[in-house]
Amino acid sequence: MKIREIDVLVPIERYDEVESTSRLAREAVESGELGDQARMFVATRQTAGVGRFGRRWESPAGGLWCTLAWPINLSPRRVLDGLGLRIGMACVHTIEQTLGAHGHGDGVTLKWPNDVFVKGKKVLGVLTEVIERQGKTYALVGVGVNGNFPVTDLPEELRHDAATLMDLVHGRINLDRVLEGLRMRLCEALLTEGVSPQLLIDLRSHLYGVGRDVTITLPDRTRKTGELLGIDDEGRLRLRIDGEEYTAPTSAEIHHEQP
Numbered sequence: 001m002k003i004r005e006i007d008v009l010v011p012i013e014r015y016d017e018v019e020s021t022s023r024l025a026r027e028a029v030e031s032g033e034l035g036d037q038a039r040m041f042v043a044t045r046q047t048a049g050v051g052r053f054g055r056r057w058e059s060p061a062g063g064l065w066c067t068l069a070w071p072i073n074l075s076p077r078r079v080l081d082g083l084g085l086r087i088g089m090a091c092v093h094t095i096e097q098t099l100g101a102h103g104h105g106d107g108v109t110l111k112w113p114n115d116v117f118v119k120g121k122k123v124l125g126v127l128t129e130v131i132e133r134q135g136k137t138y139a140l141v142g143v144g145v146n147g148n149f150p151v152t153d154l155p156e157e158l159r160h161d162a163a164t165l166m167d168l169v170h171g172r173i174n175l176d177r178v179l180e181g182l183r184m185r186l187c188e189a190l191l192t193e194g195v196s197p198q199l200l201i202d203l204r205s206h207l208y209g210v211g212r213d214v215t216i217t218l219p220d221r222t223r224k225t226g227e228l229l230g231i232d233d234e235g236r237l238r239l240r241i242d243g244e245e246y247t248a249p250t251s252a253e254i255h256h257e258q259p
Contacts, residue, residue, distance in 0.1 A: 006184055112231070
């Protein structure tokens with residue numbers, strides 16, 4: 001897909017400061033304004049960014065904060081199958097390419113299902129939502145990248161587990177180029193279906209925390225702790241708990257023990 005083609009397929013709408021790009025995307029869908037046209041909402045700064053499970057996402061100036069609103073024109077069930085993992089690897093490859101251009105491409109991993117870590121520190125987070133309007137299904141893919149600011153710009157309680165691209169390369173990153181690659185790869189993820197053999201290879205080679213103890217929280221809020229073994233052929237987490245293998249549901253939340 002060429003740049004001109006993707007500019008037509010997914011135009012970008014830019015803002016200096018908003019509460020949340022995901023809120024803008026949702027409003028565009030719910031008002032009927034979006035229709036059958038995909039759109040990417042990008043902000044320099046968010047004042048009320050939202051992460052997974054409704055957690056606050058810190059979004060200072062210098063980062064890349066965006067949401068892709070995508071009307072699903074194919075079979076929603078087939079597109080949504082494995083979508084979170086396809087999006088996760090799209091983000092991994094974007095960060096790998098960005099850091100690799102600066103000679104720092106090693107150590108990029110995926111914290112299941114779709115957060116990106118570099119050398120054990122979070123640099124990118126994803127929130128994917130699915131909403132319906134008048135019988136049509138839309139995917140809202142929110143991505144936050146810690147870009148051109150020092151990690152000290154984040155609240156103190158977040159600094160230990162976070163990194164920024166600027167700190168990693170010891171200089172500023174071209175965020176427009178990051179956005180260009182991210183938009184292209186997210187579109188590819190949304191135009192494909194399921195969990196392919198190549199995706200499984202990529203996931204297994206990039207999965208963060210294999211061999212370490214993790215705790216998963218299930219939908220009923222019960223917890224299980226065990227050694228992370230990897231993922232199965234459907235992209236679900238595999239753990240060893242009390243000597244027996246356990247496969248976690250896709251709705252589980254994973255917490256990594258500090259090494």
